[in-house]
Amino acid sequence: MRILVASDHRYPAETGQGNGLRTHPQPSGAPSRVHDWLVKGLAELGHDVFYLLEKGAEAPLPPGVTLVTEPIQEVDIFHNTVSSLKPWVHTQHRFADDLSGAPPANWIFVSSSLARSHGSDRFVLNGIDPHNYLYSAHKEDYFLFLAAMQGRRLHHMYFNKGLDIxxxxxxxxxxxxxxxxxxxxxxxxxHVQHMCRTHGATYVGDVRGSRKAELLAGARALIFPTRLNEGCPLVIAEALMSGTPVISSDKGPCPELISAEVGFVCANQHEYLHAIHHVDTIAPQACRDKALRDHHYLKMAADYVQEYEREIGSHHHAPPIYSTGYASDNRITSINR
Structure with a gap:
């Protein structure tokens, strides 16, 4: 299959170790990182992949992936790109609270719960590359809270993600x-720094790459008390891939993603405290196994191939739209020509 995938970042989506105790123009680049892993996986599955990156690349793309900086028509399907001539699909990473009416039938959501909240049954879980993470069965004496503290839409994302909790x-x-x-x-x-200091927490700021991998692998658990109807939080997959249990809220996809053998889904403080005191009953290998089973980038790519085949077979073209409504998601490029 010949597939064109579009994203609005410069490849690769993540470089370096992070800014540390400084701000960053893009606190989270999760959707772009998912797109990088997706094109890699599609190519490894034997497909011809064209990566539409108008901002180009500063490193070689994965084998089998061809960089294009403008749309091409010689493909079987477009992903995150609108066409009136060929089948196309779009991945929706968050709850589209500004969407009026039902979403287009060719939107693919990143969790079953997010799809259901939009009246759809189309979803593919986010996948990651295990080689970007460290697995450790030995845990150090700390819990980890890891999240973007501010977004373009949600200026107080630290609250939405449950930092205070x-x-x-x-x-x-x-x-x-x-x-x-x-x-x-x-x-x-x-403000975030002050919150951490007054509660006796260690604030390390922006961490990426190997530094983030080390923090995830060493933590006794990831605490993820989100208040949001999330899509498919990448940090959950990252923690599990590192062999680290997850203690989460019961919001959004958390009950779908976190089973009893890899963590705790909590509805109140009593349940959170119970989870913290019993987290050592979770086996790190069980966490790793679930991540490899559910969140491997090759599984994600294979699941998208099934969605591509479904879309091609239906010959359905949703009405053109020109914005995903998600600041951190790639915009949809119109190529109705």
Whole structure:
């Protein structure tokens, strides 16, 4: 199959170790990283992949992936690109609260719960490359909160992600908490830093690459008390791939992604505290096995191939739209010509 996938970043989506205790213009690049892994997986499955990156690339693309900086028509399907001539699909990474009416039938959501909330049954879980992470059965004495603290839409994302809950839990339970993630502006960064300091947590700021992998692998658990109807939080897959259990809220896809053998889904403080005190009953290998089973980038790519085949077979073309409504998602490029 000849597949064109579009994204709005410069390849690769993630480089370096992060900015540390500084702001970052893009605190989270999760969708772009997923697209990088997707094209890699599609190529490894034997497909001809064209990666539409108008901002280009600063490193060689994976074998079998061809860089294009403008749309081409000689493909079987477009992904994240609108066409009136060929089948196309779009991945929706978040709840489209600004969407009026039902979503186009060719939208693919990133979790079953997100699809259901839009009246759809089309979803593919986000996948990651295990080679980008460290697996460790030995855990150090800290819990980890890792999230973007500010977004283009959600200026107080640290609240939406439940930083205050994680800080309160660590203080009540008497366990060390490491907080990672940064903001766009200085004022919000300083507020997050102050919250961590007053609760006795260690704030490390922006971490990426091997530094993030080390933090994930060493943590006794990831605390993820989100208040959002999330899509498919990449940090859950990252923690599990590292052999690290997840203690989450019961919002969005968390009950779908976190089973009893890899973590705890909590509805109140009592359940969170119970999880913290019993997290060592979770086997790191069980976490790793689930991540390899559910969140490997090759599984994600294979699942998208099934969706491509479904779309090609239906010959259905949704009405053109020109914005995903998600600031961190790639925009949809119109190529109705």
């Amino acid at each position: 994680a800080l309160s839990l660590s203080q009540t339970a008497g366990v060390p908490l490491v907080v990672a993630g940064t903001t766009i502006n200085t004022a919000t960064f300083e």
